[in-house]
Amino acid sequence: MRTEDVLAATATGLWRWDNTAGTVTLDAEAARLVDLPARDGVFREASVRARFHPVDWNEIYGVVNLAIAEDTLAEARLRIVDGDGRVLRTVRSRSKPLRVESVDGSTYVLVGTIQEVPEPQPGTAGAHTPITGDWRRSREAFLLDAGRALAEARSTEEVLRVAASLSMPGFSPDGLAVFGVAGDRLTIIGHHGQNMGDEDPFNDMPLETDYPAAEVVRTGRAIYLPSPEEYRRRFPVTWPLASRFGRRSWAFLPLIVSGRTMGAWMAGFRHPVSFSPDERSVLTTVARMLAQALARAGEAETERELSQGLQRSMMPTLDPDIPGMTVAARYVPTGGGLQVGGDWYDMIPLPNGRIALVIGDVQGHDVRAAGLMGQLRIALRAYASEGHSPDAVLSRASRFLSGLTDAYDDGKETGPRFATCLYAEADPETGTLDIARAGHPDPVVISSDGTAVIRQTGGGLPLGMETDTDYPTTRVVLQPGDTIMLCTDGLIETGGHDLTTGWDRLRPVLEQHTGDLEKLADALVQAVHGPTSHYTTGPLADRREDDIAVLVLRREAGPTKRAATRRTAMTVAQAEPERIAAARQQLRELLHDWSDPEQVDAAVLLISEITTNVLLHTDGDALMVVEVGTDRGRRCLRVEVTDGSDELPHKRRPGEMASSGRGLVLMQLLADAWGVEPRGAGKSIWFELYES
Template sequence: MRTDDVLAATATGLWHWDNGAGTVTLDAEAARLLELPPAAGVLRESAVRSRFHPVDWNEIYGVVSLALAEGTLAEARLRIVDPQGRVLRTVRSRAKLLPPQEPGGMDYSLVGTLQEVAEPQPGTAGAHTTITGDWRRSREAFLLDAGRALAEARSTEEVLRVAASLSMPGFSPDGLAVFGIAGDRLSITGHHGHKAGDEAPFNEIRLDADYPAAEVIRTGRAIYLPSPEEYRRRYPTTWPLAGPFARQSWAFLPLTVAGRTTGAWLAAFRHPVSFSAEERSVLTTVARMLAQALARAGIAETERELSLGLQRSMMPSLGPAVPGMTVAARYVPTGGGLQVGGDWYDMIPLPNGRIALVIGDVQGHDVRAAGLMGQLRIALRAYAAEGHRPDAVLSRASRFLIGLTDAYEDGEETGPRFATCLYAEADPETGVLDIARAGHPDPVVVTADGTAMIRQTEGGLPLGVEADTDYPTSRLTLGPGETIMLCTDGLIETGGHDMATGWIRLRPILEQQTDDLEKLADALVQAVHGPTAHYTTGPLADRREDDIAVLLLRRDGGAPQGLVGRRTTLTIAQAEPEQISVARQQLRELLRDWADPEQVDAAVLMTSEMATNVLVHTDGDALLVAKATGEHGERRLRVEVADGSDELPHRRRPGEMASSGRGLVLMEMLADAWGVDPRGAGKSIWFELYESNAEAPGDEAAGTGTSGTGIPGAGTPGTPGTPEAPEAPERGDRGD
């Protein structure tokens, strides 16, 4: 009997589907089963496709992909329909997949059989239920939910937890394990349905061992073991490891991403599973989603580890305690990404026994900004360790950054990067800080009584803008109990604020007078991002627009009993008369809660007169020192302006149209006390104001008499019988 006769007798036809050519070759029996003219021939793919139910035809591609991945037969049950869409019969296709002739090609062929099968009657068993619409719908719903859950997992632990909770339609496994690769051995990444410690023997299996997971990783093809007998027959060496778990069926599937097998997934069942084509399709799809989820989680964890490593290198521990000083710092990156940017801070021990405080901000929030920041930070530490002064450290750092950004230049870059920086050299014994600033926000000083003031300092261009840039140095002294805050602009301007409004937001936080710098640092960050932020609702709520770095330094100790107060100092150079405006602003901040606003205006006017006189009538600089001491409402303000000239001021009688000569007249009219004190090669002219306007306690405070100056009339205004001072020579006149 001929083979064709045998196939016809068993209602079995032959077909050959050439995907590349788009043709299907049928014998006579196959054509009959497809409700086509019963004659052998070659048809277009579209003609054959019209005979299959649309849902079943779409599933063919999934079955073919599964067979191609596993190297197995492509099996499917397909419904044959008439031109009106009525189901006429169901056929089973079993075909061998012929891979593409060219490596990496997409043109494959199927050679196999078509055989008619009987559909089960309602309420009867037999004929696998996976061909029903209900199973298809439940499978699609399961895969949709599984894909969504795995896509939302952000760590390997979450992925494994989701995988353990998956309930597959009709054949849920009760034991799961994910195998990874550790050198030349398997490693258990995670498992479910086993006791702790059960994974130990499997961690010792070599990749070349006769074990299903190892073979899956070597070949990239799935292995299905429907019975213990099949497992024992195929893998007798490692069966003793699997036997004690009393499972009945096992599926080992490759975890493949971008064509590379990175591990294996085990699904073990306590009930027998035949692993039909539909079941294998579900398992294969889950394995692919699991592999992608694990790959994403691994990348995310690697990025987090990189980010944490960068942060650890960027934010070193502040080191051993500094005698006489307390330091605290915080860094908050922008949301998302690598959680690292261009902001940094540092504390550097110096060869002279002092410490350097550094804070800076490299332009940008990307990986390159973080890389530049790390290199710039190392360069600053090196220059500081060589013993250079603050201005020299910043000058060298600027040249270093220019050379560094030039080296980075290529077609994809938009231009050189710059960085702002503030470098402060602090003496723990005296509280003196020498500050050099490169385009960075000014520091803020919090006095012992809790008054926060911006201390304007001289500065230069940001680092990396010009190679030859000078960075003038400013000096300020922290008194006992005073704190200085250095921060990047992210702390001030985040949340839609500018420098002015951002400072208003932070000032109450700094004036809380907390003795714990760590709590103060946390409060500053929370003022921007926490529940106390200005924007608590809406699109700006908890929005991280910029990195934040903040560094706090407090000089330990406190002011002597009864003299707790606030102070400010400022040097006004001959070449910088604009510093007089800075002096007026600092004095207003010092007296911002003074009881009498008119006294504040008077103090600002007299201070401006004294500083201007130094610049006009001497060749040296002026040193301004202002102190406010005592209890609120009973405070005393003392302002001194010192210079290096030994010529004493004289009071004049300016005419109505005179443009000068009223300085001492104003002192007599507005000050509660004033005077001039010789100081070595120079002198200091001073005045005092009393908040309660009561008589000062003691002659020294009141400034009665000549106050040691030899100037008649220098004292309390309105003193009876005070003779007027004679006219002074023009050059020595200091009366305006």
């Protein structure tokens, strides 16, 4: 008897569905079953598709994709309808998907049989209960939720926690295990539904072991065990390990990423599961999402570990044992790439017993910026350790960076990179800091009573802009209890702020946190980025827009308690008359909480007159020292302007049209006290105002 006759006698036909060509080849019986002319022939896919119920046609795609993924038969029950949509019969298809390479990519051809399925009589159970539309909707909703939750998981621990919480529609497992591969050994990445220690027999298992997860890793194919009997039959050696958990069904699926099997996923059930095509489809989809999530989490954890290693190697360990001083620092990367950018800080012990504080920012937020930063930091350490002054250190560093960026120039960038930097040589005994600045934001000095003032300092071009640049040095003196803050522009300008509005945002933070220096450093970062959660030398923020480096140094108060004092000093050079405006602004910031605005205006007018007279009538620079203290229960402002000329000013009576000669007259009218005193080879002009 011919095979064709046997197939026809059992109402079984043959078909071949070519997905690439869009054709379906049917024998006579298969054509009859799908309500086409009963003859052998090649039919257009559209004409065959019109004979299937639309819902069943949509299901067949998932079944075929599952069979391709698992390298198994594609089985489906399909309803055949007539032109009016009435169901004529139900058929079962069993086909083997065969991959075919084409110019459009990898596709497939289905080759198999199609057989009529008798409809069950009323009161009897059918061979297969059709999947309802409600179940399909539940499945789709579950997969959407599972995909979203797994996509948001940021670590392996979070991925495993999400996997354990998944509630699959109609057949939720009670136990899960995720296996990884280490060389030729099977390892346990995580598990749920078992007691601690239950994983020990399965951990570090050779891949040659007769165990379902090991076979899945070796072959890349899923294994479904619907009953204990099936488990015992297929894996008798390791059945005793699984029997003690009291489960009834198991599914072991490969975790595949980019064509490579990275592990296996086990789902165990305490109730029997038949693993229908729909159930296998759900499990396969979850396994794919789980594999992708684990791969992303692994890459992220590796990246974080590398970033933290780079941060630890590039960021110094601050010396907590500085006599009379306390220091704290924070480094916050942007969060892009390796989370290491061009910002840095450093603290360098110097040969003369002092310390150098360095903070800087190499242009860019990429790996090259981090590399340049590391080399520049080493160069600055070398120049500082040789005993050079702050201006000489920055001059040499600028020349070094200029040559370094020229060597890196490969034509892909518009020009060499530069770096801003602030270098301060601090004397712990006297509280003096000699500061040289290369295009970097000015430091901020916070007085012992909490008043924060931007301390304007002399500066030059950023490092690397020119090979020969001068960097003037400014001396800042910290009184006991004073704090100085050095930061990169990321702390000020993040969030759309400029230098002015960014300073307005930070000033209340500086003035409110006058106690613990570590809390002050945290508060500065939180003011920009919100709550912190990671650590280098202190907490790092999660949401990052620009690199941030911040360094705060405090001169500790002595054993004797003294009244809170605000103090600042500034040099106005003959060649820099524009710094008179900076002196006026600095005085206003120092008196920001003074009760009488008219007294503030008077003080600003007087300091402008005195410093201008020094520049006009002497050949030297003017040194301004401003101090706010307490005298007999009232706050007192004292301003001294010192110059190198021994010629004392004389009180004059300027006419109505005179352009000068009013300085001493104004002091007599506006100041509560004033005077002129010889000071070394020069003199000092001073005035005092008591807060009214």
